[in-house]
Amino acid sequence: MLQPRVGYQNLKDSYLFFGINQKIEAYRNHHPGAHLYRMGIGDVSLPLCDAVIRALHQAVDDQASRDHFHGYMPECGAPFLREAIARFYQDRDLPVTADEVFVSSGASDELGDLLDLFDVSSTALIMEPAYPAYVDANIMAGRKMVYLTAGPENDFLPLPDDRLQADLIYLCSPNNPTGAVCTCGHLQAWVDWANDRGAVILFDAAYEAFVSEDLPRSIFEIPGAESCAIEICSLSKTAGFTGTRLGYTVMPRKLVRQGMNLREMWIRNRTTKTNGVSYILQRGGAAVFTEEGQRQIYENIRVYKENARVLMRALDQAGIRYWGGKNAPYIWMKCPDGMGSWECFDLLLNEIQVVGTPGAGFGACGEGYFRLSTFGDPADTREAAGRLLKLWGKTT
Amino acid sequence: MLQPRVGYQNLKDSYLFFGINQKIEAYRNHHPGAHLYRMGIGDVSLPLCDAVIRALHQAVDDQASRDHFHGYMPECGAPFLREAIARFYQDRDLPVTADEVFVSSGASDELGDLLDLFDVSSTALIMEPAYPAYVDANIMAGRKMVYLTAGPENDFLPLPDDRLQADLIYLCSPNNPTGAVCTCGHLQAWVDWANDRGAVILFDAAYEAFVSEDLPRSIFEIPGAESCAIEICSLSKTAGFTGTRLGYTVMPRKLVRQGMNLREMWIRNRTTKTNGVSYILQRGGAAVFTEEGQRQIYENIRVYKENARVLMRALDQAGIRYWGGKNAPYIWMKCPDGMGSWECFDLLLNEIQVVGTPGAGFGACGEGYFRLSTFGDPADTREAAGRLLKLWGKTT
Numbered sequence: 175m176l177q178p179r180v181g182y183q184n185l186k187d188s189y190l191f192f193g194i195n196q197k198i199e200a201y202r203n204h205h206p207g208a209h210l211y212r213m214g215i216g217d218v219s220l221p222l223c224d225a226v227i228r229a230l231h232q233a234v235d236d237q238a239s240r241d242h243f244h245g246y247m248p249e250c251g252a253p254f255l256r257e258a259i260a261r262f263y264q265d266r267d268l269p270v271t272a273d274e275v276f277v278s279s280g281a282s283d284e285l286g287d288l289l290d291l292f293d294v295s296s297t298a299l300i301m302e303p304a305y306p307a308y309v310d311a312n313i314m315a316g317r318k319m320v321y322l323t324a325g326p327e328n329d330f331l332p333l334p335d336d337r338l339q340a341d342l343i344y345l346c347s348p349n350n351p352t353g354a355v356c357t358c359g360h361l362q363a364w365v366d367w368a369n370d371r372g373a374v375i376l377f378d379a380a381y382e383a384f385v386s387e388d389l390p391r392s393i394f395e396i397p398g399a400e401s402c403a404i405e406i407c408s409l410s411k412t413a414g415f416t417g418t419r420l421g422y423t424v425m426p427r428k429l430v431r432q433g434m435n436l437r438e439m440w441i442r443n444r445t446t447k448t449n450g451v452s453y454i455l456q457r458g459g460a461a462v463f464t465e466e467g468q469r470q471i472y473e474n475i476r477v478y479k480e481n482a483r484v485l486m487r488a489l490d491q492a493g494i495r496y497w498g499g500k501n502a503p504y505i506w507m508k509c510p511d512g513m514g515s516w517e518c519f520d521l522l523l524n525e526i527q528v529v530g531t532p533g534a535g536f537g538a539c540g541e542g543y544f545r546l547s548t549f550g551d552p553a554d555t556r557e558a559a560g561r562l563l564k565l566w567g568k569t570t
Numbered sequence: 571m572l573q574p575r576v577g578y579q580n581l582k583d584s585y586l587f588f589g590i591n592q593k594i595e596a597y598r599n600h601h602p603g604a605h606l607y608r609m610g611i612g613d614v615s616l617p618l619c620d621a622v623i624r625a626l627h628q629a630v631d632d633q634a635s636r637d638h639f640h641g642y643m644p645e646c647g648a649p650f651l652r653e654a655i656a657r658f659y660q661d662r663d664l665p666v667t668a669d670e671v672f673v674s675s676g677a678s679d680e681l682g683d684l685l686d687l688f689d690v691s692s693t694a695l696i697m698e699p700a701y702p703a704y705v706d707a708n709i710m711a712g713r714k715m716v717y718l719t720a721g722p723e724n725d726f727l728p729l730p731d732d733r734l735q736a737d738l739i740y741l742c743s744p745n746n747p748t749g750a751v752c753t754c755g756h757l758q759a760w761v762d763w764a765n766d767r768g769a770v771i772l773f774d775a776a777y778e779a780f781v782s783e784d785l786p787r788s789i790f791e792i793p794g795a796e797s798c799a800i801e802i803c804s805l806s807k808t809a810g811f812t813g814t815r816l817g818y819t820v821m822p823r824k825l826v827r828q829g830m831n832l833r834e835m836w837i838r839n840r841t842t843k844t845n846g847v848s849y850i851l852q853r854g855g856a857a858v859f860t861e862e863g864q865r866q867i868y869e870n871i872r873v874y875k876e877n878a879r880v881l882m883r884a885l886d887q888a889g890i891r892y893w894g895g896k897n898a899p900y901i902w903m904k905c906p907d908g909m910g911s912w913e914c915f916d917l918l919l920n921e922i923q924v925v926g927t928p929g930a931g932f933g934a935c936g937e938g939y940f941r942l943s944t945f946g947d948p949a950d951t952r953e954a955a956g957r958l959l960k961l962w963g964k965t966t
Contacts, residue, residue: 175768176737177689178830182838192841217641229632230850231627233692237814238623279675279844286843287683290710292574292689310842314686329938341572372571410845417635417640419848434574441579445588445959446706447682448675449806452815454626 190306190535191215191508194519201523211558213485213546214529216350216503218414219554220477223470225461226413233457245559247450250441251277251422257423258463261307268394270424276440277451277459278421280409281380286311288376288404290447292342299340301332302537303351303506305378309537317342318353323539330354330497330506334367343368346378348385351536351545353498353508355389361396367403372431375403380421383412383475383512385501392424400426404436410501411549413462413471420451420459469512478503481548481555492566505546506533510566516522518544526561575713579903586931587611587704590915597919607954609881610925611940612746612899613808616873616948619866621857622809643846646837647673647818651852652770654859655818664790666820672836673847673855674817677776677804681860682707684772684800684819686843687835688738695736697728698749698933699902701774704740705933713738719935726750726893726902730763739764741789742774744781748902749894749931751785757792768827771799776817779808779871781897788820796822799928807899807945809858809867816847816855877944877951884955888962894960901942902929906962914940922957 194214202208222230236242236561250256256272263270278284289311291305298312301322312319324330330352345364347356356364368375375393382391393399405424409415425437444450462465482499489496489507496507509518515532522544533543550558582942587658590610598604602770618626632638646652652668659666674680685707693714696704697810716736719724726748741760743752752760764771778787789795801820805811821833839844878895885892892903905914911928918924918940929939944951 176692176770176827176834178687178835179689180837181945182830184839189852195957215642219636219641221639222633224634227630230630234623234630237618237626240615240617243617243810245615246611246812275834279848282845283843291574293575296573307842310838313838313841374572379595383887395595411618414639416642416845417849421846431572431574434578436574439574439578442581442706444711446710447679447704449812449815451675452848452851453813454850533904 176492179314179316179512184313185310190531193535194529196405196533197523198529208527209552210523211526211528211550211561213548213550213555213558216411216547217416218411218549219551220414220474222414222418223343223467223474225467225470226458229461230454230458232239233454236457237454247453247456249444249448249450251275251451252453252456255460262463263392263394263424266392270394274424274426274437276423276425276444277456278422278423279451280410280415280419281378281406282307284378284406284421285378286422287443288406288440289315289317290443291436292374296341297339298342298343298344299338300537303533303540303543304533304537305343305346305350316453317484319535323473324352324354325539325547331356331360333360337515338367341373343375344372344378345375346380347390348381349498349504350381350491350504351504351531351533351540352502353500353502355385355501358390358396361390361393361399365393365396366399369398373402374429374431374436375399377403377405379405380408381411381502383409383471384479384503386479387501387554394424394426399447401428401430404429408557409459411461411554413467414474414477415459418455420455439543469529475482477552478548481550484556485546485548485562488563492563499548503548505548507544507546509533509544510532515541515544526558526565528558528561575710575712576858577710580709581706586927589931590925593915593919594925604840604923606919607924607946607950607957609944609946609951609954610805610927611941612945613812614945615809615947616810616870618810618814618854619863619870621860621863621866622854625857626850626854629850632853633775633850635844636941639825640849643849643852645840646846647671647847648849650850650950651856653962654856658859659788659820662788664788666822670820670822670833672819672821672840673852674712674819675847676806676811676815676817677774677802678703680802680817680819681772681774682837684802684836685713686839687832688770692737693735694738694740695734695742696740696933699936699939700740701742701746702931717933720748721935723825727756728803729759731754732941734763734811734893735938736740737769739771740774742776743786744777744898745894745900746774746777747900747929749896749898749900751781751867751897754786754792757786757789757795760796761792761794765794769798769828770825770832773788773799773801775801776804777807778803779867779897780875780899782875783897785897790820790822796834797824797826805855805858808871809863810870811855814851814854816851851928873948874944877946877948880952880955881942881944881958884959884963890962899944901944903940903942905929905938909938911937911940922954924954924957
């Protein structure tokens with residue numbers, strides 16, 4: 175008799191965003207036609223930029239032509255895209271080479287797939303509140319987990335200590351959901367800790383493009399990271415690819431554990447378990463790394479940063495405490511009046527039709543917090559900010 | 571210290587197609603500008619059909635428009651595509667419903683990802699010669715494997731017997747590499763065997779569109795399959811999506827093992843470990859299932875079937891024994907003169923510049939055989955057939 179993986183039985187009942195969607199659907203059934211102000215799931219609202227659209231159309235035309243048609247792509251990524259991404263690092267004086275870059279279908283997919291490299295006996299460290307997929311993917315695999323709690327006491331940026339024992343460290347900066355951004359000092363502490371113990375850091379850099387102050391955007395800015403870190407990146411938030419799908423991963427040659435070179439294992443994994451990423455999408459992705467593409471994506475990012483300012487101003491005026499928003503597309507707010515996260519969710523949905531994400535969905539220590547995304551439509555965001563202020567403001 | 575998966579250390583040195591590509595590269599370095607007749611790796615040569623191209627362009631335009639932009643897609647597939655695929659089954663009187671259809675990035679990716687559902691203690695059964703990724707993905711995972719040998723004695727279609735013990739059955743029909751196609755009787759024997767023992771069949775139907783005689787194209791044509799089989803399909807060969815990427819999987823509601831519903835587990839897996847497949851590609855995929863799309867893809871399939879006829883005629887004239895080619899895009903040929911597979915590869919590459927695939931790359935029992943793909947350019951295929959006949963023909 176086939177034995178399914180029992181880890182699945184240890185999962186909690188439903189995935190966070192699935193639960194939110196069910197509540198929204200129920201609300202809509204009772205209020206047909208109601209407009210919702212969606213500051214919840216981190217989906218973008220602005221279309222792809224011109225440079226990407228042109229590249230996608232051109233690639234579709236290639237697929238229509240006998241002379242320019244592309245069949246199977248190299249499993250680890252098309253050279254034109256791997257090289258463009260390597261240059262993107264090299265332009266910041268980070269010595270990443272094209273063969274250390276792996277093209278993926280997105281950070282979410284990649285974070286799940288990468289677990290294939292590690293024995294199930296390895297312990298994963300999650301800093302909560304955390305993106306729920308980190309936890310669930312490891313529960314499914316049957317992996318042991320340890321948790322570090324992030325909170326106001328450490329500015330939502332926990333540091334390692336000598337008692338901590340873990341092999342696989344999830345580190346997300348700028349952080350989802352708290353918006354906290356690691357300093358070089360923070361990252362150096364984790365890199366040193368990982369190198370001392372032979373641990374590996376999975377550095378989720380999906381929001382690096384939102385760093386505007388002088389803070390690290392890549393873990394490879396930190397000396398020693400090339401022997402302990404894998405950086406997982408995405409064009410989802412950087413360039414609006416949430417529904418178009420494309421990401422990339424940097425796995426340095428120097429990353430070796432128990433005599434096994436993880437980059438070589440990953441090449442073997444990709445060549446065995448995939449047939450590469452769509453030629454069309456890779457052409458679209460390459461356009462992001464052109465001068466024109468960079469200029470255009472930052473025009474969109476500026477819109478989202480303006481959304482953040484609008485929401486932060488409303489929370490400031492209402493006297494509500496929050497973190498993030500400056501170098502991250504998320505605002506992590508303390509629910510006012512001692513409310514619970516889901517209580518706050520229901521209140522905002524039912525009273526002002528604003529949809530956010532309950533902090534408790536990111537781990538128990540997220541209870542009493544609430545995440546607002548800044549990826550919404552600008553007009554909706556202004557209206558939502560006004561409604562928040564009207565609901566909670568000391569003056570209306 | 572982090573422990574990488576030791577299974578990777580048990581892999582053989584290099585993946586088949588990687589090895590072939592290295593030999594080709596070496597040949598090209600010595601013979602710059604030489605034209606090669608590529609009947610090797612199963613890549614297609616004809617561009618995407620008009621209906622698909624139009625749908626892809628339209629979807630790219632959607633991604634450029636604020637009103638029609640698509641962000642995150644449902645993880646298990648867009649309803650429009652899941653429904654189109656379900657109708658494709660229903661039109662053949664197979665009661666597949668849209669929520670049993672899962673959109674994937676392709677059969678290769680999916681066959682790797684699906685292993686996530688099964689405990690590592692489950693034993694996998696591989697019928698060799700086999701697509702090498704089946705074997706390697708299970709070695710990486712550290713899973714025990716048993717092998718059944720296919721050969722001329724069973725027309726390359728082995729049947730189960732009572733002594734056999736396995737939990738996970740890989741079944742590929744039309745077969746890669748042998749081109750053998752299971753009859754209903756064959757499939758029924760495997761379905762009954764799997765249901766009796768609580769095994770699960772992974773039915774790789776990537777080549778179903780090439781069945782032109784009265785043979786099963788889906789395992790769900792067989793009574794009882796809905797409680798023991800997962801069908802993995804691809805648009806790669808059906809519609810030329812090798813470099814565009816899209817596939818789908820049918821996982822029936824009735825598939826339950828040890829009290830765990832595999833379809834529900836798979837929904838949980840996809841919602842946790844992916845963010846869905848590109849909107850653009852799903853629109854392109856949906857066009858395949860329109861009346862116009864079906865007509866156009868079969869025009870391309872007819873070209874490949876004509877390639878098969880040209881190659882089979884040459885082998886017939888040369889008196890070389892082969893299997894497949896009729897209801898499958900592969901011809902599985904016995905190497906003449908007692909040659910080994912790689913010996914045959916080197917001979918054809920060096921003497922007549924024809925690239926095929928050594929049978930030994932599909933398992934030890936493939937030694938002495940050679941695979942010809944019919945996906946090549948028609949003019950190249952005619953020339954290759956002529957060269958094969960000149961090399962081996964009794965009359966020139």
